[in-house]
Structure formats: structure tokens, C-alpha cells
Amino acid sequence: MIVCITNDMDNVRPCTVKDQHHENCDGWETRLTDGKYIYTGKECTGCLPRRARHGVLCRPCFEKLEDALGKIPHWLRAMRGVERAVQRDNAGVRSKAGPPIPISPTQLAVDEVWSWYRHIPENVPVWISTGEGGRLAVRFTLAALAAMRSHPEKEHPHPVRRTRCPECGRLQLQWNPPGYFGDRVTVTCQYDDCDAELEQGAFEKVAEIEERHR
Ligand SMILES: [Zn+2]
Ligand SMILES: [Zn+2]
Numbered sequence: 001m002i003v004c005i006t007n008d009m010d011n012v013r014p015c016t017v018k019d020q021h022h023e024n025c026d027g028w029e030t031r032l033t034d035g036k037y038i039y040t041g042k043e044c045t046g047c048l049p050r051r052a053r054h055g056v057l058c059r060p061c062f063e064k065l066e067d068a069l070g071k072i073p074h075w076l077r078a079m080r081g082v083e084r085a086v087q088r089d090n091a092g093v094r095s096k097a098g099p100p101i102p103i104s105p106t107q108l109a110v111d112e113v114w115s116w117y118r119h120i121p122e123n124v125p126v127w128i129s130t131g132e133g134g135r136l137a138v139r140f141t142l143a144a145l146a147a148m149r150s151h152p153e154k155e156h157p158h159p160v161r162r163t164r165c166p167e168c169g170r171l172q173l174q175w176n177p178p179g180y181f182g183d184r185v186t187v188t189c190q191y192d193d194c195d196a197e198l199e200q201g202a203f204e205k206v207a208e209i210e211e212r213h214r
């Protein structure tokens with residue numbers, strides 16, 4: 001039986017079956033840490049390795065990989081937009097004596113994810129059928145999911161497409177997420193000579209009435 005590659009990786013939580021143990025388990029948990037198995041001091045809650053189902057990955061590892069692969073291109077694009085905006089703000093400000101501009105945590109996360117992501121070939125099933133590919137896939141997945149958790153994409157203001165402004169009747173409303181104008185959602189009219197501004201609740205009522213008319 002081929003077992004999930006995480007059972008053969010340094011400093012990674014191995015995928016095991018709960019309450020099922022190796023015949024040589026002594027009841028205490030061990031972890032492969034920097035090339036050696038060391039006791040963690042905790043009781044073993046299951047050390048029988050999970051079976052590999054997709055190449056050298058178990059099913060949950062494969063599902064997490066697919067999740068990460070599906071979301072990360074969009075996340076990378078969104079995060080680069082953030083970085084570019086920051087760089088633009090600094091443009092033209094040159095100080096010879098000042099300390100270097102520190103690399104932001106977002107940029108570090110982007111760099112780390114990218115350093116794994118750029119090695120991923122088109123053919124994922126073939127890639128994860130090898131030990132080397134499988135290890136890389138697990139490291140990429142851990143880095144990508146952690147980065148997306150710590151640096152979520154921010155919601156940007158965007159036009160409202162289907163609902164007319166209740167004051168001027170034009171399709172010019174804009175949805176402003178919290179943090180844009182204060183800490184609540186507001187919906188404002190973008191037409192120059194109209195100053196309509198709606199709370200989320202009021203906007204939802206207007207949208208609902210319009211929807212019923214259609
Ligand atoms: Zn055990
Ligand atoms: Zn696994």
C-alpha cells in the first residue's frame with residue numbers, strides 16, 4: 001500500500017487514520033522533525049498512515065491542493081495590485097539617507113507562494129505521482145492556504161448593475177464595502193449632480209422592489 005507522502009516529510013503533520021495504530025506504536029505521538037523521529041509528549045491519537053489515492057497524496061491532501069490551485073492565481077493577481085498601489089504612493093519620494101523601505105508581510109507571502117507555484121507543471125496528476133512532486137505539492141498547499149488566510153483579498157468598491165438610484169433614476173449606484181467610507185456598507189450614486197447615499201438595509205429594499213417590478 002502506498003501511503004500519503006506527508007508521512008515521509010520533515011516538519012509536516014502526517015496524514016493518519018484516527019484511532020488506528022501501527023503495530024509498534026507505544027501510545028505516544030512522534031513527529032519527523034529535521035530528519036529524526038522525536039516524541040511530542042502527547043498521546044498518540046492515531047498513527048496508521050492514510051492511504052494515497054491520487055498519486056502519492058491522500059484524498060484530503062489532494063482536495064486541498066485542488067482548492068489552492070483553483071484560488072491562488074486570482075489571489076496572486078489581487079495581491080500584486082495591492083503592492084503596486086503601495087509602490088505608486090511612494091513614487092517620487094526619494095530619500096538618500098532614510099532606511100530602506102521594509103518588505104511588507106503581504107509581499108513576503110506573495111514571494112513565498114510564488115516560489116512554489118512557479119514550479120508547478122501543467123500535468124498535475126503526473127507531477128504528484130512522484131515523491132518529489134508530491135512533497136512540493138504539499139509544501140505549496142500549506143503555504144498557499146496559510147497565505148490566503150492571513151492576507152485575504154479586500155473587497156473593492158464596485159458598480160451596482162441592476163438597481164436604479166431611487167433619487168435620480170439612473171443606473172449609477174456604487175457599492176462601497178466597509179472601510180471605504182466608514183465601517184459600514186454604503187451605496188452612493190455616482191452621478192455628479194445627485195448626492196443619494198443609502199444604507200445597506202435601505203438599498204436592499206430598493207433592490208427588492210425593483211426586482212419585483214421586473
Ligand atoms: Zn499510534
Ligand atoms: Zn495526506
Ligand SMILES: [Zn+2]
Pocket residue numbers: 165166167168169170172189190191194195196
Ligand atoms: Zn442618483
